[in-house]
Amino acid sequence: MNDVLDRKHDRAFATERPSRWLLSVQWLAALAVISLLSALGAASQFGRGGMLVAGLAAAGIVAYNVLAKFIPAFGFVSLGAIGALHMLVPDQHPGVVLPFWFSMTFTAIVAGIVHRLRQKRPAATVRGMLFAVALWAAWSAALVWWIAPNSRDPLVGFDHPRDGIVVVAILLIGCVVGSLIMRRMTSGAPRQADRFARLATLTQALMPSAWFLCMGLPGAAASFAGAALVLAAVDAVVRTGIHLARPLDYQP
Structure with missing residues (x-):
């Protein structure tokens, strides 16, 4: 469509x-x-x-x-x-x-x-x-x-306040790391856009893991994190294969 x-x-x-x-x-x-x-x-x-x-x-x-x-x-x-x-x-x-x-x-x-x-x-x-x-x-x-x-708590809804603190800490760390990555990716912007999009997709796939972990469900958190990492590895292997299959004189 x-x-x-x-x-x-x-x-x-x-x-x-x-x-x-x-x-x-x-x-x-x-x-x-x-x-x-x-x-x-x-x-x-x-x-x-x-x-x-x-x-x-x-x-x-x-x-x-x-x-x-x-x-x-x-x-x-x-x-x-x-x-x-x-x-x-x-x-x-x-x-x-x-x-x-x-x-x-x-x-x-x-x-x-x-x-x-x-x-x-x-x-x-x-x-x-x-x-x-x-x-x-x-x-x-x-x-x-x-x-x-x-909701019991309109903002977070967890059973214990420390769970919300953990989530906020994770989000702050993600913002800092993301800003550092963005600073490096600003040069050569069009070529870096796809890399940033893939990184953002992986980060979003890891979000459920953080929430499940804070809710006391480590099994569900591990399964989501494992699935996200497997997809990232498959994406890396496929893109590496495509890159190696290109002619040596290929210009993107």
Whole structure:
């Protein structure tokens, strides 16, 4: 669906990376419909509420690909909100706010950084970024309004305050490490964008491990961390193989 909707945009702004169009529009549309039906079928296991949230997430994905991603400030926050909606599919009334809020915020920030590193068009303006901050604040308030009435602690919801302290410490360390990495990646930005995106994906995959560990579930934390590391290793092996298979005179 992304390739179909971006065809004219790519021809105008990404002439150095033309679409190969190995699949027809009909096949791509069929795959999109099959994916949607599969997602709704899986969400039906969580009841009518799960299907409703999954439908809203699917509508958000379509809206993002059709319109939002071409308006950078709106697209960054929309992508984060879609991620938070995905997390609400299994349980529409969780007793904790912070995991959903942090996932939404993290996704929006990463989307903005990757947009800048890849020098995508249209570029984000100061006015647009102010609008993005306002939209992010509105979504944050909506999350608190939806989740807080069912929570013992509207912010964190853990059984012991030290659990929240551990999570905050982990997030602060992640911010410091991320800022240091960003400083090194600023030079040669377009080439570094993919590396940053992969690193951010791995970091987001490790988030559930931190939350499970703080909730006293080390087994679940270890399983999520192991899965994330395995995926990272597979990605590294595949990319190394592709690099070695290139001709010696290849110029990216």
